[in-house]
Amino acid sequence: MPCSWMPAMPTEIQGRLPAAGDLESLLESTISIAIIQGPDQSSLDSVFTRLFEELNNRLNIPMTLTEPPVNRRICVVGGGYSYSFRADLFKGAAAVGVKLVIVDKPGHWVQALDGNEREAFLPIDMTRDEGFSGRIVAVCRESGLEFDGITTYADDLRVPTAQAAQELGLPTDSPEAFEICTSKDKFRQHFPIQGYPSLCVSSMAEFHARADELVPHFPFIIKPRNGANSAGVSKGETLAEAESLVEATIRSGSAALVEKYIDGPEVDIDFVFIDGEVAFCDISDEPPCTAEPFGPEDAPASFIESKAIYPGILPAFEHAVLRETALAALTKLGFKHGVFHMEARVIDSSMQWSRGKDERQLPHLEKKATQKEAQPRAMLIEINPRTQGHACTAAITSCYGIDYGLLQLLLCIEDTRRARLLSVPFADLKNTCAIVECMITPREGVFRGENMFDDLRDRLPHLMEKVVDEVIFYKDGDTVKDPSKRASWLAYFTVKSEQGREDAMRIGDDIRKNLRYEIVQVLE
Incomplete structure (x- = not known):
């Protein structure tokens, strides 16, 4: 079990090949066992050699500590998109003896999990307002639990989480540093690029007053002051295009950051x-x-x-x-x-x-x-x-x-x-390459194809052998919104190859070409 005390191999066995009578002593100091099968000794030797090489490659760090780690408790603000997106975090935390307490809105999917994945779920109002960090502090204190740390995996929760950490006396970097990172205009003010002007405007009057600064430097990128996943990011080739894009950004409720495009x-x-x-x-x-x-x-x-x-x-x-x-x-x-x-x-x-x-x-x-x-x-x-x-x-x-x-x-x-x-x-990372293939939504309509990866695995299993991760964001019958208004991913999959970059690219391309799905246009 992770974080369990393991006795060292007995000194009388160290330095020699173990005998049959040593099995019980060996098992007491064994982390895991692999049983190798093969038609003959030569095959067994070949498999063992490859296994030994791969274990040396992957388990190339000390596997034991001189003292057992102390169990810790961490508050995670924001439960995440889905269980599949958080499963590795739950497993990893358990492996290092960390208990997780999740803070999110009432009814979030994490609330329904049992204690194996998280120790507790603390529901709060997740509205991003001035009282947000205070609500995090209050719910942590009211829980009666002692916390060793607090963190979040969401950009828009970084500042209030850091503020809550300060109030709770937990380790954190400054909320001001997180604020600079999560506000695009403040970030550019702190990290300007010589020869590449930028400006942030909250009104069209402000844009028109400063438009002359842009003219020598087109094309420009226009983006919301705050945002994620490239939402609202556009390129303006002319002053007229930039004006239209800035107006659309401001109309959406955000100030617009305008900066020179770098190709x-x-x-x-x-x-x-x-x-x-x-x-x-x-x-x-x-x-x-x-x-x-x-x-x-x-x-x-x-x-x-x-x-x-x-x-x-x-x-x-x-x-x-x-x-x-x-x-x-x-x-x-x-x-x-x-x-x-x-x-x-x-x-x-x-x-x-x-x-x-x-x-x-x-x-x-x-x-x-x-x-x-x-x-x-x-x-x-x-x-x-x-x-x-x-x-x-x-x-x-x-x-x-x-x-x-x-x-x-x-x-x-x-x-x-x-x-x-x-x-x-x-x-050994020689020739190792991983590629995340993001399938961008091509058009609006009704989706059909929620089993497209399983279908391809049945039809062409060799293509899917090197796929290590896959996610579909739609189920059959879901409505796909117009991607020309806001781009999104239909799905993604990850290919890992140990035969190099070109091999991974080729496999990814073949998978894209052979996946079967439909987006059916709905007639008015």
């Missing part, structure tokens, strides 16, 4: 940050979206992600620039511990996206024909002070063996010893 490669930067240092860093590639050249052409133009590729393949120097820029930003904000998901683009990169030259014409990073004298720079688009969403965290766990959700739990209680141990990736 350099986009990446995700993920840090495990411990004591102000980077314990683990991953930089992944984000191919063009439907609103950009070489992006998918099977859905309306938007900036919602279409694919994520782990690891990224930009040159080492550009990765170093991205890493140092992200580290400097977290240091400037005063963060000490945490898991951070950051988005960035490379200005004056030596690489560019194009399409492959074969019949598939998949997105492909290639060297530019002519190189600029200017050195590459990193533009941080945003810092999300929490783990990535489920799609990408599952890919990262399968690719590297790093569980971001569990690490965020450990770091909110400042358990840095175990967090460092669990921030070590698999030993």
Whole structure:
């Protein structure tokens, strides 16, 4: 059992091959057992060799601690989208001896779970108002439970959760730092990019007063001050287009951030940050979206992600620039511990996206024909002070063996010893690639195809062998809204290959082409 005391192997057995009479003593100090079967000794030897190599690759950290860890209790504000999106967190918490108490609105699906997944559920009014953090504090105190930490996996809950942590005397970084990260205009004020102007306006009069600042710098990106999943993000090629997009953003109830569009490669930067240092860093590639050249052409133009590729393949120097820029930003904000998901683009990169030259014409990073004298720079688009969403965290766990959700739990209680141990990736990552394939909703209508992954697994099982995660966001009969008004994902799946990036890309493409589903147009 996790967190159980294990006796060491008896000294009289150490250093020699065990005999039949040693079995009982061996079992007392054994963590797990594998039974290997095969037609002959040669096959058994081959399987054992491969198993031993893989165990050395994956279990490349100390498996025991000199002292048993103390059981802890953590409050998690926000229960999450669904059980499948939280199952790994529940299992991980149990494995490290952490009891979870979930705070969310009355009737949330977590409330119906038994004590195996969470110790308690505390219902509160989840309205994001000035009294929100106070309600979190009150319900924690009224529960009579003693908490060791509090955290959240939702951007819009970060500030009130940090405020509640301060009031409860629990570890936290400053609410002000979280506020800068979750407000796009404040973030850009703190991290301006030389030569790339931006402005935030709350009215059309303010926009018209400052429009002349934009004219030399088109095209521009227009986005809401606060938002997630690229919702409301658009590109304006002309002043008239920008004006229309700004007006639509303000009409939706948000101030509009306007900043110069950068066409350099986009990446995700993920840090495990411990004591102000980077314990683990991953930089992944984000191919063009439907609103950009070489992006998918099977859905309306938007900036919602279409694919994520782990690891990224930009040159080492550009990765170093991205890493140092992200580290400097977290240091400037005063963060000490945490898991951070950051988005960035490379200005004056030596690489560019194009399409492959074969019949598939998949997105492909290639060297530019002519190189600029200017050195590459990193533009941080945003810092999300929490783990990535489920799609990408599952890919990262399968690719590297790093569980971001569990690490965020450990770091909110400042358990840095175990967090460092669990921030070590698999030993052999050669040719390993994981790709999250995001299926963007192509049109509105009624969905049919909730079993499309199971159907493909039955028809073409070899295609699904390397799929490590899959999610469909619709059930048969659900109405799919017009994606030209707001883009969304129909489904996603994650492919992991140990034969390299091209193999993973090919498998992902074949799966897309062979999935069967319908979106039936409803006639008025």
